[in-house]
Amino acid sequence: MxxxxxxxxxxxxxxxxxxxxxxxxxxxxxxxxxxxxxxxxxxxxxxxxxxxxxxxxxxxxxxxxxxxxxxxxxxxxxxxxxxxxxxxxxxxxxSQPSREPAPLRVMLDPGHGGEDGGASSSAPHLLEKELVLDLALRIGARLETAGMAVGYTRTNDTFLTLSERTALAGAWRADVFVSLHANTAGNRLASGRETYVMPLAGHPPTGAGTLSDRPRAGNGHDRHNTLLGYHIHRQIPGRRHSADRGLRRARFQVLRQAPCPAALIEVGFLSNGREAERLASGWYRARLADAVASGVLEYARHLAADAPGKATSPAPCPPADDVGGTEDGTEDGDEEVKETASDAP
Ligand SMILES: [Zn+2]
The missing domain is CATH 3.30.457.10 (Copper amine oxidase-like, N-terminal domain)
Structure with missing residues (x-):
């Protein structure tokens, strides 16, 4: 069929x-x-x-x-x-992809910045805000070479609120929003990559039992959120060396408010010495950038097959009506995932 x-x-x-x-x-x-x-x-x-x-x-x-x-x-x-x-x-x-990707407007969102350093590692010395900015610039260069239009929520060490990030994506008429982060956990053995997209309305986030019945702006793109998140996540290296924490679901503010299909990537744990070493190295950052860019391009091929000749967002976007809402508790702050590998679901 x-x-x-x-x-x-x-x-x-x-x-x-x-x-x-x-x-x-x-x-x-x-x-x-x-x-x-x-x-x-x-x-x-x-x-x-x-x-x-x-x-x-x-x-x-x-x-x-x-x-x-x-x-x-x-x-x-x-x-x-x-x-x-x-x-x-x-x-x-x-769904079957086209040979050629749809020419998309891709907004890259390096997390944190300015006074908000995000997660950190002392040896090697790494700040999440610097790591993800470097990754975003590497990913953007690859996507531009492949014919995508690329925008950034920040290109320097600047603080932006979460609402400002999604508003920038809307004003720039982004077709895709990709937020970049690195993880930290109290358990220093916790490791692995994870990619997040919005839960479907009425369903709990991965690893939690809290329901939310109210559709959010980000739910206007459920099918494409999954397609985007999956094709990025499957490309990210490291499955043989560290845990595959999977394509997961959380109502992080940037995903709830995103005006287009959106994914948030946690590229690894800065609290894990081996992963921090890898994330500090240029060769691994290049591999990560290749992976994320390849994932976005594969998504763009599927989108081209979905809607030939149409390069814009696949679904109309409901208004972001929940800025500052509290229904989702800790996720309102786009809080990093603190669970350890051992107590992950
Ligand atoms: Zn972060």
Whole structure:
């Protein structure tokens, strides 16, 4: 079945009925299904999608992708999936890209700046605000070479509020917003990269149980948020050397208010000595910049296939009506993730 017919079929269920695994297999045209003690794999010889019954974690071709709802154990159906996850997370990941990327306006957002240094490492001496600015400039140079228009929320050591960052993206008519950060944790063994996009309305952030029913500006781009976040995250190096913390979901302010599809990348932990060493090196920063730029370009190829000849944002953007809201607690401050690797979900 064509994926867009499949999307229509999910929509026809009213958006709320759970989708049995077999129905997803039928939508994708996949016949293989392998059940093990703690996992269920479906695939077609090229792609493999792994579910963990009772968990929100899933894996697409080995890359961790956190669903919005758990894959519910369902007897002979193996698992049932939330219709929203099927429609707005899983099926969009299997759209076919064009050869040429859509020419997008990409706004890069190096986090922190000025009086806000962000996370830090003492040996080697690294400040998050300096690391992510250097990365943003490297990524931007690569994207410009590939024909993208690139904007920056800052190009020097300046402090900007979170609202100013998304407002700049709106004023510049950005098609894509990519925020760059580095992590820190009390547990110095915590490691790995993670990429965040908005949770779907009515679903909790990854690793939390707090629901938010109110759609936010960032929810106007649910399908494209996932596509953008996935293609960036799968490119970022380090899976064999450190934990793949996955494509996750959080209502960080810059994601809630983003006027276009948006992702926030945590490139590694400055509190982990090995990762700080890597992040201090020019060769690793070059690899990271290649990875993020490649991810954005792959997203742009999918967007070109979605809407041929159309280079602008894929969906109209609702107004950002929640500046300074408190409904999401700690996420209002775009707070860095402090959980350790051992207590991560
Ligand atoms: Zn940060």
């Amino acid at each position: 064509c994926l867009w017919l499949a999307l229509a079929a999910v929509g026809a269920t009213g958006g709320g009925e759970p989708v049995p695994l077999a129905a997803l297999q039928q939508m994708l045209g996949w016949s293989s299904c392998v059940e093990r003690a703690e996992t269920i794999d479906i695939g077609d010889g090229t792609n493999r999608l792994r579910f963990f019954p009772g968990m929100r974690r899933a894996e697409l071709n080995g890359v961790a992708v956190w669903l919005n709802a758990v894959a519910e154990p369902a007897g002979t159906s193996l698992v049932n999936l939330a219709a929203a996850d099927v429609e707005r997370v899983l099926l969009p990941l299997f």
